[in-house]
Amino acid sequence: MSRLIVFRTLFAVPVLFLISVISFGMLRAAPGDPAVLQAGAGASPEAIEAARKQLRLDDSLVEQYFAWFAAVVRGDLGNSYTSGLPVTELIGARLPATVQLSLFALVLIIGIGVPLGVTSALHRNRPYDQLVRVVSLIGISVPNFVIGILLILIFGWWVTGVLPFQGYVPLHENAWENVRHLILPATALAIPEMGLVARLTRSSMLEVLGQEYISSARALGIAERTVIWKDALRNALMPVVTIVGVVTGFLLGGSVVVESVFGIPGLGRLLVESFATRDYPVTIGVMMFIAITFVVINIVVDVLYGVINPRIRLSTRRGAR
Amino acid sequence: MNGLTTSTHPHRPPALRVENLHTVYRNGAQETSVVRGVSFDVHSGEIVGLVGESGSGKSTVLKSLLDLIGENGQARADVLEVAGQDVRSLPRAEYRRMRGVELAFISQDPANAFNPAWTIGSQFRRVLKRHFPGMSRRELDAWAVELLGAVGIDGRGKLDSYPFQFSQGQLQRIMIALACASERLQVLLADEPTTSLDVTIEAQVLQLIRRLRDERGLAVVLVTHNLAVVAEMCDRVLVMYAGRIVEDAPVRDLFRNPQHPYTRQLLKSIPAFPRDGRRLHTMTGAVPDLSIDVAGCAFAPRCEERISGLCDTIRPVLPPRTERATARAACHVVSGAVPAASGGEGDG
Numbered sequence: 001m002s003r004l005i006v007f008r009t010l011f012a013v014p015v016l017f018l019i020s021v022i023s024f025g026m027l028r029a030a031p032g033d034p035a036v037l038q039a040g041a042g043a044s045p046e047a048i049e050a051a052r053k054q055l056r057l058d059d060s061l062v063e064q065y066f067a068w069f070a071a072v073v074r075g076d077l078g079n080s081y082t083s084g085l086p087v088t089e090l091i092g093a094r095l096p097a098t099v100q101l102s103l104f105a106l107v108l109i110i111g112i113g114v115p116l117g118v119t120s121a122l123h124r125n126r127p128y129d130q131l132v133r134v135v136s137l138i139g140i141s142v143p144n145f146v147i148g149i150l151l152i153l154i155f156g157w158w159v160t161g162v163l164p165f166q167g168y169v170p171l172h173e174n175a176w177e178n179v180r181h182l183i184l185p186a187t188a189l190a191i192p193e194m195g196l197v198a199r200l201t202r203s204s205m206l207e208v209l210g211q212e213y214i215s216s217a218r219a220l221g222i223a224e225r226t227v228i229w230k231d232a233l234r235n236a237l238m239p240v241v242t243i244v245g246v247v248t249g250f251l252l253g254g255s256v257v258v259e260s261v262f263g264i265p266g267l268g269r270l271l272v273e274s275f276a277t278r279d280y281p282v283t284i285g286v287m288m289f290i291a292i293t294f295v296v297i298n299i300v301v302d303v304l305y306g307v308i309n310p311r312i313r314l315s316t317r318r319g320a321r
Numbered sequence: 322m323n324g325l326t327t328s329t330h331p332h333r334p335p336a337l338r339v340e341n342l343h344t345v346y347r348n349g350a351q352e353t354s355v356v357r358g359v360s361f362d363v364h365s366g367e368i369v370g371l372v373g374e375s376g377s378g379k380s381t382v383l384k385s386l387l388d389l390i391g392e393n394g395q396a397r398a399d400v401l402e403v404a405g406q407d408v409r410s411l412p413r414a415e416y417r418r419m420r421g422v423e424l425a426f427i428s429q430d431p432a433n434a435f436n437p438a439w440t441i442g443s444q445f446r447r448v449l450k451r452h453f454p455g456m457s458r459r460e461l462d463a464w465a466v467e468l469l470g471a472v473g474i475d476g477r478g479k480l481d482s483y484p485f486q487f488s489q490g491q492l493q494r495i496m497i498a499l500a501c502a503s504e505r506l507q508v509l510l511a512d513e514p515t516t517s518l519d520v521t522i523e524a525q526v527l528q529l530i531r532r533l534r535d536e537r538g539l540a541v542v543l544v545t546h547n548l549a550v551v552a553e554m555c556d557r558v559l560v561m562y563a564g565r566i567v568e569d570a571p572v573r574d575l576f577r578n579p580q581h582p583y584t585r586q587l588l589k590s591i592p593a594f595p596r597d598g599r600r601l602h603t604m605t606g607a608v609p610d611l612s613i614d615v616a617g618c619a620f621a622p623r624c625e626e627r628i629s630g631l632c633d634t635i636r637p638v639l640p641p642r643t644e645r646a647t648a649r650a651a652c653h654v655v656s657g658a659v660p661a662a663s664g665g666e667g668d669g
Contacts, residue, residue: 124392212433215389219428220448220500221421234438308438310483 012295019291034278078281087285097168098266102251104186113194117201139195145257148188168264185262193247204236245301253290335362336507336540340400344385347393353612355381357564363540370555371544376608378564379544383510404507425500429513431492435484442480452503468498490522509541560584563609563619570648580650583620626654
């Protein structure tokens, strides 16, 4: 198991390096000059030139990249062009909202999506199953920001005063309000993924229920409830874990649109704001943070595979295959 | 002691008694009648073979007895007695609790019969816990090792291994140990238990089943399409065709003097060893479509001896069992019926 983690971590290094090169290059290729934005509207050419010097934008791209890279290796993501604050500090300030929102959405996705999928499989082709399939298909098809806007419409116009539909209250200030403010955005984020997870769980569950070992467990007299929720579900969760891993990556990367719609100061909004002002260090800092999050989650998913499927765990322990 | 057990025990109730079992699968509006009125009984210490081509309904009979047919299937019987108990009067959940206790099942695919996610030990523990509720984990493990030893597998230190770490033959023996862990076991249903095994391993597994029958007096139903296995193992044979039993015979009678034309053709299809130089018999035609119920004998279209005007209009019935265990066949030719405009049921 630890061998697997070490191997995957080493493998992640070139991946992250490539991502950094590509995003650095693409960012600089995008139109817009931070020096102009930095010097302010209507600034004199001299002021713009000074700003460019100060931001070291005159250096070649390669030089700029390696200067950035050398700092990153020392744990320094640089300072924001606009606020002058360290990028790490900015990310740290925005992270709690995004993490909380992601976890909340994740709980909804797994806590509702998986049971829906299982019960749907158990009622295959009966009205309940058909209802779940249609509803989850609708959930998948509607983008989360549309659901967000619909929720705002419902709770901000029709049934006002029940749930807050804008803004964010930090956990340490008021835990109750914090949770209340997250309900709607988390729901908006969760619904499409919930539908995906429900459908995936359903089909995976149906496949597993047709397996010989399920009949065999029943023939051994194992209680039906155990057969379904233990024998079948554990094996059916393999593909679900993969999808939940990918979803978690997206969630932790900050949902740009949902955070904007609900006015939540999270990573996604930081990314958008920094790009609007061509605040290169912040943009690339957030991008690298998201990349690292994805890599880590993929390693976690691989480890979880091993936990669920002993075959994978044992074959990596032996170092074979 | 193969062959000594006779098939009728007038003073003891059979360990398994089935009367008029019907199993129907529904697929939309289409109904497929897979088992069409199967009746048989199996006594303690008896191995009854259930043979027939693929699609004859032999596996479905076992699945029906175990209440394992899926939600699109339905099984009903006039009588279903396990261990002398009429299980039709029991609530379904109660009957399901008898599985693994009074009656056990061995499948044809040992590699997929175990949950791949759990160790062999944990799969033993949860079954043994049902049979011996008071046992500690250590006692359960010790008992599992004991049971594994009885099927020729040294289980010490192997309880933490996963199913994929064993060979097919080992897994089948482990499954037998697991299925027969209940001390109250009376009926063992085996669905082609050696199909996926190579011949030397097959012999081991068959020997094991026979030993269980001898030592514990189990009533065994052995589904197979391998007639060599039948000859080796069974006391009595039921030949199935298109969802019905067409012949019921003691194993010696079946091979020496097969009654039903279908059985005769089946036996002719076994390759001779050593080679006799003759061309192997091939049965013409295929198993009939089970969604249609024909009026006459289901085998008539493939039968070389059919009496036209009779076999294709009136269904032959399996004669009732008599005190003497002799062969009987559901066939007009065997019962000596003659074609007639208004032929009787032909079961004389």
